[in-house]
Amino acid sequence: MRRLCVFLLLVFAFVRLQAQPEDSLRVSVLTCTPGDQVYSLYGHTALRVENFTRDFDLVFNYGVFDFTKPHFTWHFVLGECDYMVMPLPWDIFVKDYVRRGSGIYAQILDLTPAEANRLQAFLIVNCQPENREYRYNFLYNNCTTKVRDVIEQVVNGEIDYPALAHGETYRQLLHQLTKNYPWSQEGNDFLLGADVDKPLSDRESMFLPLHLMSYLDGATLRDENGVRSLVGKKEILLQEVAVARRPSRWRSPKGLAWAFFLVNLLILLVERSLRRKWWIYDVVLLTLQGLAGCLLAFMFFFSEHPAVGSNWLVWVFNPLPLFGAFCVARAALKGGISRWHAFNFVVLTFFILISPLLSQKFGQIVVPLTLVLWLRPLSYLLSGKRWKISPSRSKL
DSSP: OHHHHHHHHHHHHHHHHTTOSSOOEEEEEEEEOOOSSGGGTTOEEEEEEEETTTTEEEEEEEEEOOTTSTTHHHHHHHTOOEEEEEEEEHHHHHHHHHHHTOOEEEEEEOOOHHHHHHHHHHHHHHTSTTTSEEEOBTTTBSHHHHHHHHHHHHSSSEEEOOOOOOSOBHHHHHHHHHTTOHHHHHHHHHHOOGGGGSBOOTTGGGGSHHHHHHHHHTOEEEETTEEEESEEEEEEEEOOOOOOOOOOSTTSHHHHHHHHHHHHHHHHHHHHHHTBOOHHHHHHHHHHHHHHHHHHHHHHHHOOSTTGGGOGGGGTSSSHHHHHHHHHHHHHHTTSOOTHHHHHHHHHHHHHHHGGGSSOOOOTTHHHHHHHHHHHHHHHHHHTTSSBOOTTTOOO
16 A cells, blocks of 8 residues: 555656646755665665755655566576666655664755756656666666766766775775674675776766765866856755664674684694594585585676676685585595595695785685685695594594
8 A cells, every 4th residue: 555655646746747847946966874784884875856846855766676576586696686766755765764873965966947957857757667777786887876877967067076086996995884794794705806906986986875975075067157066055964873883803704714713723633633534524614615606606607796707716615615525425435535635725725825916805704714624635634544534433
């Protein structure tokens, strides 16, 4: 029922908006500060059109998607997710941000009446069913860059942005917004490859809402009448009340990863004292490595998500350890040692040596996890055939 009411309200709004070509308008860029949920960590940008001629107030939101579409999850994993622009009344739009405690800044654009009406007309056409969808890309074509592009299309002159970029990379900017959410940060670092470690231009830096707001603050518009500031006035429409979290050091991914390394170092010492290899543990570890590798390899080869195709972590996390788990188990059941350990040791050693030279910046868990994987074949190479590997008496 609520969806039906909103739909009827929007239909009524479009009828009224298209009834008169010249309206008294105020156009604002809305910047919503980050929330504490994964989908809201980076903030949001939208366009607000206030129509004083007919006392109407709409927010045009380019961050809407329809998760009920067939095979939505599959297309999302592939990076083939289509977002859409949707108009919402201001009072409905703002409720979500009041609930999550985010702030909303409004940058009122200094547009001529003709430019403002052209922007309104553009948005109305863009919201039609045949025009409203676009291929979403988190870094290059998102709700924030769409707002910037719409403004650039409707103004008469050319917009000059200030030079604010200082050589930051996509990864560094994302880290700034996820510093209090280390698990989200490690997830990003695990999936995003070397392409996000290149210095950004000013235009590329505008993919984040708070950064676009800073660029708009100093932007000027040059036309035949001279130069004017793009933003005429700035207001705080909703005060931010969210409190940043302070993650526990030992519950963080980095702390847990190093603790896991110490546990594996202890396991190695126990194995040496017992002169026995716990091969089942190796099978479990290789299986987990291979399953993580299946995800990473799939993203690397098939997904259209940005930067996943340049991820050097696929060197370590790929499906091959699943085959290694089979080889280790088969050899152990026969009372022997698989050659997989020697192969795995060479691959991991080479990665450890070469990784500091790569252009990709790895997450904080990569070093301890790689060392964990490296310890296991190292222990076999150190023991040789002196230690007992018995399928009937091996312990986990």
